[in-house]
Amino acid sequence: MSAPGGRATSAPLLGRDEEPTIFELSKAGRRAWSFRTGGFPETDVEDLVPALHRRPDPVDLPEVSERDLVAHVTRLSSRQFSVDLGAYPLGSCTMKYNPKMCDAVAALPGLAGVHPAAPASTVQGWLALLVELEEALCAITGMAGATLQPAAGAAGELTGLLLMRAWHEAQGRPRHTVIIPDSAHGTNPASVTLGGYQVVTVASDERGCVDMAALHRVLDDDVAGIMLTNPNTLGLFEEDIAEIAAAVHGVGGLLYYDGANLNAILGVVRPGDMGFDIVHMNLHKTFATPHGGGGPGAGPVAVAERLLPFLPGPRPVRVAGGDGDGLAYDWQVPSRSIGRVHGWHGNALVLARALAYIRANGADGLRRVAETAVLNANWLRHRLSGVLDVAYDRPCMHEVVFSAQRLRRAYGVKASDVGKRLLEYGFHAPTVAFPLVVDEALMVEPTETESPETLEALAAALEAIVSEAADDASVVTGAPTSTPVGRVDEARAARRLVATFDARPPAGD
Amino acid sequence: MSAPGGRATSAPLLGRDEEPTIFELSKAGRRAWSFRTGGFPETDVEDLVPALHRRPDPVDLPEVSERDLVAHVTRLSSRQFSVDLGAYPLGSCTMKYNPKMCDAVAALPGLAGVHPAAPASTVQGWLALLVELEEALCAITGMAGATLQPAAGAAGELTGLLLMRAWHEAQGRPRHTVIIPDSAHGTNPASVTLGGYQVVTVASDERGCVDMAALHRVLDDDVAGIMLTNPNTLGLFEEDIAEIAAAVHGVGGLLYYDGANLNAILGVVRPGDMGFDIVHMNLHKTFATPHGGGGPGAGPVAVAERLLPFLPGPRPVRVAGGDGDGLAYDWQVPSRSIGRVHGWHGNALVLARALAYIRANGADGLRRVAETAVLNANWLRHRLSGVLDVAYDRPCMHEVVFSAQRLRRAYGVKASDVGKRLLEYGFHAPTVAFPLVVDEALMVEPTETESPETLEALAAALEAIVSEAADDASVVTGAPTSTPVGRVDEARAARRLVATFDARPPAGD
């Protein structure tokens, strides 16, 4: 059977020629730029910039014709895999299809052409959009209010921790530790440190969930809170969440929800109802805004009622009955705001895409998203159960973690080798080496936008790779060979750092 | 040296997997469409369409999700070479860079969203645009007026021939033959036939130009006119054009200019000044509108004063001082119009792109286009003179025709083999097997948008191919092997025609 989203043919990835850098394509005097005719007097730079400040030589930038710029960048794009080319079963990252309609929204001149410092009276549409998004996100998470400023998940985490800190300080009892399960994503501990807290790690138990006994051992009144992902990064729902919430709240701590896995529970269960006080969302995961090769994202943070006064500001708000100036929407700084966490109002055009996605799906559609994401993951888990070891052999939520430990022991084939070989079957690799609690983890999140045919093609490819490992491991460990470049020497990159064209050793070196 | 527009890496072309057809990706019940909420009553088709007219079963179309549609089409695009990926040294076709600014013009809602039958009062911008383009094209060709209706060059040819016919008829002396040189493009004779004329072919002489003696032999008062390309399809300027014009006019015939090669002479010499009466232009060649994989184009036809009354109509015209309705522009049907040659007003959005291109270049820029196009072609001719045989060993205009006759005789390597092998060097193939007057023709038109570096890379590739032919001809005759598909069995396609998915023989057949 053919696999629409899965037989991501590797076509664009098989070029074996190097593409020169734009610096090598440059020839002094070529030019692509043109500006509006301003009609201002011709004035020399010397007359415009005092000598003290004047740059002696112009910045050396590539000089290319528009034609050559286009060819270069188009060819670079042809060396790049993407969701639009095929499936990305990449755990924790929710690489779902990014609707083109949302691109059209982000391109609207009435949204894209708006200056962020324009008076509120002139940006009522944007303010309305942000307020509506905030309300929708609160409805989805079961929280009371949200800030849309954080630019990504990690920024949301830090914002959440600073809210936690402000809240405890307001209670007059600053605390010093934050609990994190050992399956947590690396941003969590990094954010905890930046929030000024010590990380206390709790182990996962044999179910892959928070070990309740271990949790109780570390809970004391110096605990500011706990950060959890639920379902967690093993794709498993923390069934004891109510008990966890009670325990943490019991010592006066707060619960932080890392929303990376929110896709699994849309419309099914809400972080607020589970007892969480602070929730970040990754709009570039759950709400289908494109990853852009690594960003931009958006990481709004929603909070419970009691944390509202601490939210970053200024916040866009609805003005009941219009304010003094007759505005329907305006900016407002919460009374005990922790302050700004973004230069402006957040990644606004990403936020607009997310609102469009939410409106298109609606309440019914969002629940179907979660259902189908979970269905797909479980189907894959079941389909591959005789093929790869499942790290935790029980029904999963939106993602499933396999272990290649057996392949490594038997044939020297690591999880990362399986991932590299999978590239040659036209799929992106799963997430490997995460979560840390699973040896040789292969973390697969199919998302709801991949069809059953695609899942079957993915399963068949993994099955084939396992056979290859047994037959001739070098096929797997030597992969990929048909991609634009073969396996990349990562060690050398770090050892002999060349991070700019100018740091490149002279030819022949 | 690197070659910006030429080292068109073959990256996107090296995939070796088949992409299934969209019919194979279809699964009944999948769906991508959505429409506006109309708010009309739900009504069954049965109540809307009388039984006599009602289709018994719906049209069988592919049913795919939006995600799968995107992946399929994006993968198809990754199996396609294009100007944006690299150079297309394709003689007679002027595959120059297509400015992105012109794409933006064609996408303007105020142009793209306009209905062609809207009252003139509501489309003054479009009418002004068309009039300005007509004026610019007349300035460039040295003619008195033009029709913008023809949708491509061939349509322009037929229009021109019908103008010729109408004119002769108006003179009361219908004629029966049209003269065409043997180097002419196939559309010329085909159009002549459709114009109701007999083709009379005149040979080229040893210079590659019209044989004047032969011309004089066929000229008589049954000759309606002559169709010429100048520079001709050998890239050579017909130096005797003034004499030709005098001779044809002398017997009462008209001169038709096939504008496919207009790029060579922009701002240098004008068809009108050479004595031509009717001129078509290929905007998709000279004026950089994209070829779109084979269309759309636009083929405006400009004429001398005496032919104006015969132009197709309605024509957009400037209204001196505003007409009765106060309009600055309106439609007008010429007094002896041959009638419509297009369902509406021509390929309007292509016309808008061309105007933008003309405005950006201006008088000075257009001349530089011609100069650089001719410079590039001559540089290549000279650079390759020891490598390949030049069909006519004298300075050329915008294109140069080589012959692979020697390679065929010595190694069995044909011009088409050289073209196929060139694909593997990252260039599109030259035009092969045309013009017919050159054995094993390789017709190369670099265009002005390719840099000297690109030309050198092209020359080096051709040089390498000639060496390969001598060393091991099978490398060339077996090429390409690294493209998405290898050499295609064209004979089988014709013998066992499968022109639709439904005509495909059952699997295993």
Add this chain to the structure above:
Amino acid sequence: MTTYIPHTGEDVADMLSFLGLASVDDLFEAVPDALRLAGGLGLPPGRGEPDVLAELEELAAANRARTDRMVCFAGAGAYDHEIPAVTRALAGRSEFVTSYTPYQPEVAQGVLQAVFEFQTMVARLAGLPIANASLYDGASAVVEAVNLGVAASGRPVVWLSQGVHPHWRATAATAAAGTGHDLRTFPLADGVTAWPDPSAPGVPGDDPPGVVVVAYPNYLGCLEDLAPARAWCDRTGAVLVVVADPVAAGLLRSGGDWGADVVVGEGQAFGTPLGFGGPYLGLFATTQDHLRRLPGRLVGETVDTEGRRAYVTTLRTREQDIRREKATSNVCTNQTLMAVTAAIQLGWLGTSGLVELGRRCAVATRVTRDALLAIDGVEPYASAPVVREFAVRTPVPAAVLLERLAGEGFLGGVALGEEFPGGEHALLVAVTERRTRAEVDAFVAAVARAVT
């Protein structure tokens, strides 16, 4: 000035010296001095891209009739249908936009396969086995169908229903000046073609038609029984050409089902913007019998040297570049990008979407027609059934009415025009699936105001 030329002054100098030339003027030695343009082109100097864009934006702004500002009830062969972001994005991929005719199939499988898919979809819509890779527009498809029909039947007399779009008939008439075909138009009566009575004596006499052309739905939006046209073809051996609306094909019997030998049409409705009339998409489908007479390009499936499926332009010997004056048509550059667009759009619609599209048009059309006819003085122009478009008689001249409606933000339709009896007081109104109830109500109210 904007330049798309890479060459620096130094580049030019180096190249000239390689050629042993002193200046670029020397490149044009072959051009006789007397002919050379003195003083340069009479055009303004080049301008920067932003200036050019601003100039074109100003022209665009001078168009009041644009679908983002006026609600469109105009049709007459060009329709305001939904073009989703996905179609725009995919059809805009630069590999499709900036590629050449796929004469090198090894590096053109993208366009070739898309066109192969397009041909399949068009054939299915038409109910015929073969479709070509596109023609310029609906008008050119009619011209080519007539040419094919005359060649196949060997008879130059062409019977055309007046229901065929007037512009397309006009285009056919222009072409007939060259081919010498004898076109005869049969008028519509109450919306359907008044073909000669086959039982009348002396009909068709000694110049029977070689081709019969009828539209479905016709220019007035009316559905007519195609059996009489088919019967005339059976009687005379003429080729039946059905000019079919491919959107209505979601609801209506296909041309093939009615016995058409050729089905042609305009494919703009499938993803191509109104664009003031072009570029559009000529559709052409026919039977196996006429394969060797097919105009334009055709893509076929084949295999490569390793037996992998591959696509290629085929039966090229019909085409002008090989067959020259004996070609079936002179078409070379066609409308490939629009064909690729239509394939994408039809993939987006799918079986259910095409039906739903047709259904929504038909419902909205019925509601609008009923409401307009309820206005005093507005009368039906014809009584035959309609699905997306219809004509009404108006108490004020249609041109006047249209100006009034434009002032209220409506492109109210297309004036039927003098060719049709009473046509100057008749308006052709199209209602697509993009029209909402609120828009229709407002439109009807505006018409009511405008006619009194």
Add this chain to the structure above:
Amino acid sequence: MTTYIPHTGEDVADMLSFLGLASVDDLFEAVPDALRLAGGLGLPPGRGEPDVLAELEELAAANRARTDRMVCFAGAGAYDHEIPAVTRALAGRSEFVTSYTPYQPEVAQGVLQAVFEFQTMVARLAGLPIANASLYDGASAVVEAVNLGVAASGRPVVWLSQGVHPHWRATAATAAAGTGHDLRTFPLADGVTAWPDPSAPGVPGDDPPGVVVVAYPNYLGCLEDLAPARAWCDRTGAVLVVVADPVAAGLLRSGGDWGADVVVGEGQAFGTPLGFGGPYLGLFATTQDHLRRLPGRLVGETVDTEGRRAYVTTLRTREQDIRREKATSNVCTNQTLMAVTAAIQLGWLGTSGLVELGRRCAVATRVTRDALLAIDGVEPYASAPVVREFAVRTPVPAAVLLERLAGEGFLGGVALGEEFPGGEHALLVAVTERRTRAEVDAFVAAVARAVT
């Protein structure tokens, strides 16, 4: 409702039966009943794409301040610069837009190489050898620079010039609540930072700065001599962070040239639309010394198994996914697409374009400033030299003036605000290369009317 899910009802049923489940609800067995959401999300039902687009278009239409309707003189860290069609088209290639972080370099050379080119360009603009792959925005770049500086110097006291964008300082202050850094702001006097007098006794005392942060040009658009800041760093061993405008870098000495250890900035001006403030592009460059403390991702060149040049994210051990609580920063998702965009835009500009861009801004700024100052009651706010932006005192409150100007089609600037002395009667005006003489004249006339 729009759905992006392929599954048909049959698909779901088949999959459930494969899993031995009766319904989709069974998939959520692990979720305790008590927690499950009863009654569904409190959101409207899904809508079709065209409806959603129409809704968002309506919101967009409610923004009066948009560059296609209002002439923009606002800056303050967000600028209306030319974004050519070519940048939009290339940066919009779906391979860039829809790809993931390039952790599988074999299939991500496109993004990796583009970011490598970006890093090179940023390093050259900054006059420093290393630049990272982007941060969220200018504000986050300042925060990270402060964190790096404190870690490098081992001292938590941070001296900030008031000339650093107020929002960026505010963001740094928010972050400092977590890190415990001690931020101290030094005011501007006549447009330049009033650093303590180094010869004054007891300065800096026993808590010398670990980091000194200064902006160039600063928030008021003024150029200040950076030597005093550098001197303070030399004296105290503090890290010098220069917040530099990368557009002005075409004309001005680079941060590196002034002796900066870290140069940060906002890269929005290079091809990213105003977009109501995001997504933007944080720029971060530094010296070799601080390489191991670099926040965020870094792309390096290496080779593949066959020795071919290849790119890869490198020095990953600094990053949170490996280093966890000891990471140099918590940044994971960054602003890659904007970095790719900036690389394209800087390729479009080239050496000469960047200079010309800076020159045009400077000329237009000078003309505008002179003309505004000629208006009665409009006074300079500072006298230091400017290149793209400047502040003026206004006889009416800036907020009132802005509302009046908005009514005339001008986004007249940004009110300086209460933080700056007399700032409520002061306007910050930016003039980019997109402003024409005619626009400036009309603007000046409107200001003249509005202040009287």
